[in-house]
Amino acid sequence: MMSSGSSSKLSEQQQRRITDNFRAAKAKLAQKRSHSGSPSSPFPPRPVVSSASENEPPVEFFHGGRCPPASPSFRSSSPAKRMCIPALPDRKERTPLGIILENNVVQNFKSEVAHFSTTNCTDFNVVNSGKSSSDDPRKNQALFPCPVLDVSSKRSLPGDRGYEFVLPGDICEDFDEEILRELDDICMRQTKCPIEAAAASVESPFKLESRACSTDSHVSVLDPVVLHSGVPQDELHDVKMRAPERPATLACSTASGSVCVSSSTPHHLASARGGLGGQPVITGESTLDELLVVGNENLANPMATQYSTVESSATAEGIPPAISMLNSSSAAAISSTCGLSVAQPWIAPESEEIDNETELPEYLKKLNETQREAALSDTLKPLLILAGPGSGKTSTMVARLLTLLREGVEAKSILAMTFTTAAATEMRQRVAVATGKSVSKELTISTFHSFCLQLCRAHADKLGRSTEFLVYGHGQQRRAVIEATRLATLDTQGVPSGFVEKDSSEAKESEAGKDFCPAMWKEKAKKWQQFVTQAKAAGRTSLDYEKMGNALGAAVLRHYEATLAACDALDYHDFISFAVSLLEKNSEVLNDCQKTWTCVLVDEFQDTSTMQYRFLRLLASHNRVTIVGDDDQSIFSFNGANASGFDSFRRDFPMLKEVRLHQNYRSTRSIVEAATSLIRYNKIRCQEKQAHTDNDIGEKIAVMECRTEAAECSFVVDSILMNGSGQVSLDSAFGNIAVLYRRQVTGKLFQAAFRSRKIPFNVHGVAFYRKKIIKNVMSMLWTVLPGNTDIHWRRVLKALYPGDKSETKRVVEYVDKIAKASKSSFRQAAQTIFSAKVSGTFSRKQLALGRRVLTSLDMVHRLAHKERSLSGLLTAVVNLLPQVRFMYLNCER
Numbered sequence: 001m002m003s004s005g006s007s008s009k010l011s012e013q014q015q016r017r018i019t020d021n022f023r024a025a026k027a028k029l030a031q032k033r034s035h036s037g038s039p040s041s042p043f044p045p046r047p048v049v050s051s052a053s054e055n056e057p058p059v060e061f062f063h064g065g066r067c068p069p070a071s072p073s074f075r076s077s078s079p080a081k082r083m084c085i086p087a088l089p090d091r092k093e094r095t096p097l098g099i100i101l102e103n104n105v106v107q108n109f110k111s112e113v114a115h116f117s118t119t120n121c122t123d124f125n126v127v128n129s130g131k132s133s134s135d136d137p138r139k140n141q142a143l144f145p146c147p148v149l150d151v152s153s154k155r156s157l158p159g160d161r162g163y164e165f166v167l168p169g170d171i172c173e174d175f176d177e178e179i180l181r182e183l184d185d186i187c188m189r190q191t192k193c194p195i196e197a198a199a200a201s202v203e204s205p206f207k208l209e210s211r212a213c214s215t216d217s218h219v220s221v222l223d224p225v226v227l228h229s230g231v232p233q234d235e236l237h238d239v240k241m242r243a244p245e246r247p248a249t250l251a252c253s254t255a256s257g258s259v260c261v262s263s264s265t266p267h268h269l270a271s272a273r274g275g276l277g278g279q280p281v282i283t284g285e286s287t288l289d290e291l292l293v294v295g296n297e298n299l300a301n302p303m304a305t306q307y308s309t310v311e312s313s314a315t316a317e318g319i320p321p322a323i324s325m326l327n328s329s330s331a332a333a334i335s336s337t338c339g340l341s342v343a344q345p346w347i348a349p350e351s352e353e354i355d356n357e358t359e360l361p362e363y364l365k366k367l368n369e370t371q372r373e374a375a376l377s378d379t380l381k382p383l384l385i386l387a388g389p390g391s392g393k394t395s396t397m398v399a400r401l402l403t404l405l406r407e408g409v410e411a412k413s414i415l416a417m418t419f420t421t422a423a424a425t426e427m428r429q430r431v432a433v434a435t436g437k438s439v440s441k442e443l444t445i446s447t448f449h450s451f452c453l454q455l456c457r458a459h460a461d462k463l464g465r466s467t468e469f470l471v472y473g474h475g476q477q478r479r480a481v482i483e484a485t486r487l488a489t490l491d492t493q494g495v496p497s498g499f500v501e502k503d504s505s506e507a508k509e510s511e512a513g514k515d516f517c518p519a520m521w522k523e524k525a526k527k528w529q530q531f532v533t534q535a536k537a538a539g540r541t542s543l544d545y546e547k548m549g550n551a552l553g554a555a556v557l558r559h560y561e562a563t564l565a566a567c568d569a570l571d572y573h574d575f576i577s578f579a580v581s582l583l584e585k586n587s588e589v590l591n592d593c594q595k596t597w598t599c600v601l602v603d604e605f606q607d608t609s610t611m612q613y614r615f616l617r618l619l620a621s622h623n624r625v626t627i628v629g630d631d632d633q634s635i636f637s638f639n640g641a642n643a644s645g646f647d648s649f650r651r652d653f654p655m656l657k658e659v660r661l662h663q664n665y666r667s668t669r670s671i672v673e674a675a676t677s678l679i680r681y682n683k684i685r686c687q688e689k690q691a692h693t694d695n696d697i698g699e700k701i702a703v704m705e706c707r708t709e710a711a712e713c714s715f716v717v718d719s720i721l722m723n724g725s726g727q728v729s730l731d732s733a734f735g736n737i738a739v740l741y742r743r744q745v746t747g748k749l750f751q752a753a754f755r756s757r758k759i760p761f762n763v764h765g766v767a768f769y770r771k772k773i774i775k776n777v778m779s780m781l782w783t784v785l786p787g788n789t790d791i792h793w794r795r796v797l798k799a800l801y802p803g804d805k806s807e808t809k810r811v812v813e814y815v816d817k818i819a820k821a822s823k824s825s826f827r828q829a830a831q832t833i834f835s836a837k838v839s840g841t842f843s844r845k846q847l848a849l850g851r852r853v854l855t856s857l858d859m860v861h862r863l864a865h866k867e868r869s870l871s872g873l874l875t876a877v878v879n880l881l882p883q884v885r886f887m888y889l890n891c892e893r
Ligand SMILES: Nc1ncnc2c1ncn2[C@@H]1O[C@H](COP(=O)(O)OP(=O)(O)OP(=O)(O)O)[C@@H](O)[C@H]1O
Pocket: 206, 273, 278, 279, 284, 285, 286, 366, 367, 368, 371, 387, 388, 389, 390, 391, 392, 393, 394, 395, 396, 665, 666
């Protein structure tokens, strides 16, 4: 035995031997450690890919449940750590997403990357772990068609230091750079179509739709039925536009279009713009030959709870959605391909030119006398255009806008408010046809919400929020209302807080506890959500309700606002009310706005809420304002819209000129007459209007009363099939049919029926960014960005964890609980839980599944830094989602 102090007595030879042995042992130790993970990594160890496993056949992955996410076979060190941006000649460099940067920007970019790497990515070490059967990467490769890095590959991408992306398993040869490039090309081609069509039709401004459709007419053969929820207007616009997948196809595909209105009441029928007399749901230009009304007398009229989506920045800037999906260099390429960058600025015709009819500019020639009168009326005075459905109010609005430009108003001084993003896009496109893209891009065409949101962000400090305040969507708003309801009830009724605790034993045992369980709060909060919405749209505060003697209402509102303030959040209604108070309380902001936007136009005025009107009144107090609308088409009362705004406008702008458009160009006479006779019964109308048309009488409207929703559904499906059988081709008929329904539940019935009867269909209704799958994809992308929050990680774990619903819920709740207890982030808690080999709460399999979720996110992180094509990155991310993999499986089968 050797004492501690005896080492010095060792001979040199002995010492060398010990050192050598120690070195060898250290190397072995290092090898072992590299398999078991680095303590600094936030992600769990990755399995080793053994050569043997590569020869194993891929496993069948779908067993009725959800399948586990991939364990990507990275064997390189973290790209974040390795990232170095190679210098390119010509003072330009390329970012990982292919954006060319000038040299002066490169340094900033590098330092940002370095900052990002150190603050967010340093923990993304790649560590190989021992292989377990459940972690078999080969199996996972077969399961997930995601591009992963293959270090063994000989081919290399520029700047990739010898690595390339390949698809695991069977699909790997299908997914290489070629495919990514092809995807980019497809995006470019899709974007090119409508732009080229628009550019081609410069001479004839309002023929954009028909010209575009001729390039796209082949699509109509396979046009699916359009399923449509009847109420929200933005959805109707969505159907009309249906861009970007099939830009401007609708005008040609619906010459004999028909509409089924399900569960409709006469009022609804008459007021739906896509229904009677209104703009046909699935067509841009055609008349509706047939209208089928199916109703269920027993159905109540539940309030739809849709909100108009906030316009994406890309659309706000006039970039068609397809372009905005691409990286900047691709967008630039598209612009140059389409000749957009060289578009001529619009040269306004001289004023003498319009003295006689033949000299009228094209955009005025298309209008009838009344429309022209509206378009040309004094631009210094307020103008109210009251226009029935299909009477050409959009055309008139566009003509008015062009008149302003002709009179020398700068494009950037014009603000056009539309009610939906689709309407904003349509208006910009129509203006672009006459003026060229460069002028139309300078216009501010925006939804109220988008405009006010930007205003709030710009002056967030004055509103008690940070510039990065959160925007609470429907779900978060609901949760905030539940919390506010709970607190308000406790305030006003004095229920001890112990009763409401979910796990409280008193709550479970006592009578009061039964009343105040979470499900009860959820139920109670339903009516309060409507209350909060209405109060905000009307601009009422908690003080107002206190004065009215509604103490509970006042308390709910107060707690709701306090909750949002504490969370640094605004909801959709807040954009408007905060923007109003901004203009009311800050004269310099108001002055700035008025100087910037000297002319204001508002489309669909009937849908403005009291607060939106207040905002408009402030902004347009310079009197250069045009509003267009139809009180009979007001369908957003559930969301606070107030058609009495017309009266307010007449009162507040007494100098106004009023023009009425009565002639309907869109629908058949039977539709127009039916709508006119029905709408007479509307009790709340500003003034009676008499819509008329010169169009043919068309087919008669059929009304069918059904006892149940199921009967209604069967009838509609049978009618569609019968209708189809009379056509030359069954498929060609489907694209001409729209089904409007009142409730989402009814829509689901239709979907099931269509699926079982093999009828192709599209569902329009849920706004894109509110779709679950889109939210999941966004959250996955968020996890690689600075500023990601627990919300993103929670959503991603929920989306990717392969257990059934209840198991996933349990896992997520447990991670939440641990995060709360250990005061750590959700991600850290998940990391700690899943990196354990054994756990008292979860089985080994569950731990492995959790690890795989984190590993997949690690892969997304690497990909985000490596991938040069945005579509490649998106494809990879989307492919991780179980729904998408399920689709792949079905396709393969
Ligand atoms: N003066 C006109 N002469 C012939 N057709 C016209 C005229 N004005 C409009 N139209 C046609 O009528 C249809 C409806 O026009 P537009 O979309 O401008 O109406 P709208 O009032 O905005 O419709 P909506 O009911 O959707 O609000 C279009 O196909 C348009 O080309």
